[in-house]
Amino acid sequence: DGGITQSPKYLFRKEGQNVTLSCEQNLNHDAMYWYRQDPGQGLRLIYYSQIVNDFQKGDIAEGYSVSREKKESFPLTVTSAQKNPTAFYLCASSIRQRGTEAFFGQGTRLTVV
Amino acid sequence: QQQVKQSPQSLIVQKGGIPIINCAYENTAFDYFPWYQQFPGKGPALLIAIRPDVSEKKEGRFTISFNKSAKQFSLHIMDSQPGDSATYFCAASMMGINAGKSTFGDGTTLTVKP
Numbered sequence: 001d002g003g004i005t006q007s008p009k010y011l012f013r014k015e016g017q018n019v020t021l022s023c024e025q026n027l028n029h030d031a032m033y034w035y036r037q038d039p040g041q042g043l044r045l046i047y048y049s050q051i052v053n054d055f056q057k058g059d060i061a062e063g064y065s066v067s068r069e070k071k072e073s074f075p076l077t078v079t080s081a082q083k084n085p086t087a088f089y090l091c092a093s094s095i096r097q098r099g100t101e102a103f104f105g106q107g108t109r110l111t112v113v
Numbered sequence: 114q115q116q117v118k119q120s121p122q123s124l125i126v127q128k129g130g131i132p133i134i135n136c137a138y139e140n141t142a143f144d145y146f147p148w149y150q151q152f153p154g155k156g157p158a159l160l161i162a163i164r165p166d167v168s169e170k171k172e173g174r175f176t177i178s179f180n181k182s183a184k185q186f187s188l189h190i191m192d193s194q195p196g197d198s199a200t201y202f203c204a205a206s207m208m209g210i211n212a213g214k215s216t217f218g219d220g221t222t223l224t225v226k227p
Contacts, residue, residue, distance in 0.1 A: 004156075031214065042119075042202065042219035043157075050214075090156050094215075100206060101147050102215050104156030 002027045006091050006105035013078070013085070013112050021076045021108045023091035029103070030096040032074035036060060037088040037107075046089075049074055050096055078110060086112045117205050119218025126193055127226050134188045134221045136203035141184070143205035147215070148177065148188050151200045160201070161188070193225045 004025045013019045025032065031050050035043040045058030049068040063082025068074055074093075078085045088109050092102040119136045126132045136146075147162035163170045163177045163186065170177045174191040190197055203218040 006156075033214070040222070043217045045214075048214060092156075094206075100145060101159045101162060102157075102204075102206075104149075104158065106156045107154070109154075 004091055004093055004103055004105035006089075006108050008108060009106065011108055011110045013110060015112055016080045018077055018079050019085075019110065021078065021089055021091075021110070023074045023076065023105060024072055025074075025091075025093045025103075026072060027093055027103060028071070029093035030071070031094045032068070033092045033094075033102065034058075034064070034066065034074070034076045035090040035092065037090060043090065046076065085110055117203060117216050117218045119203050119221060121221060122219070123222045123224075125224045125226065128194060130193050130225070132190050132193055132197075132223055132225075134201055134203070134223075135185065136187065136218050137183075137185045138205050138216075139184065140205070140207070142207045143216075145206045146177070146179065146186050147204050147206075148175075149202045149204065149217075151202065151220075157202055190223075193223075195225045195227050198223055198225050 007022045033048040034046040044060050046064050047066040049055035055066050055068050065077045088107050090107050091105040094102045117138050124132050148160045149157035150160045151157040161172045161175045163179050165181050176189040179186045200220045200222050202220045204215040206215045
């Protein structure tokens with residue numbers, strides 16, 4: 001089945017550590033996105049990539065980094081510079097033409113302990 | 114900054130009621146207006162979407178009304194059920210260099226009481 005796979009579903013990190021969240025899609029979509037969702041709040045864009053080997057900062061990129069070496073993969077690293085990393089992280093993808101829907105993964109819940 | 118403003122933040126209705134969620138946008142370059150439904154602990158999923166060349170779209174119990182001149186669109190849920198209890202997000206996306214990139218509203222948490 002086509003879709004977006006995020007792993008792990010739950011992740012615990014000690015303060016001061018970097019951690020990488022995985023996102024893989026087999027929808028053949030060019031564009032991929034990372035969003036952060038805090039309790040009771042909307043989706044805030046962290047980074048997005050429209051093509052391989054290129055990505056752009058979103059609204060809240062500080063403390064995060066990404067790579068896009070393959071069309072199918074868009075991993076997100078939460079660095080120790082991110083002051084409040086505990087959140088629900090959502091990866092999405094879409095085709096790159098006139099306005100269209102985003103397909104979301106099931107999310108990764110990151111908790112800093 | 115491009116924005117999509119969504120209201121209300123939360124909504125409680127009785128079973129069978131018709132909750133209405135409203136969104137307003139600023140950028141006339143938006144040409145696709147989806148609504149997403151999200152259950153706790155899950156990713157959002159597309160519920161229904163509309164393009165600005167139509168004023169209304171129905172899919173089952175869900176209806177989008179679109180007012181291009183007012184730059185507003187709304188979601189109506191007919192005969193609401195407890196299983197409709199979820200968070201609903203409106204969004205907008207456009208053509209051009211960032212085609213496919215969505216701007217989301219802040220979400221509405223809907224509770225349908227039995």
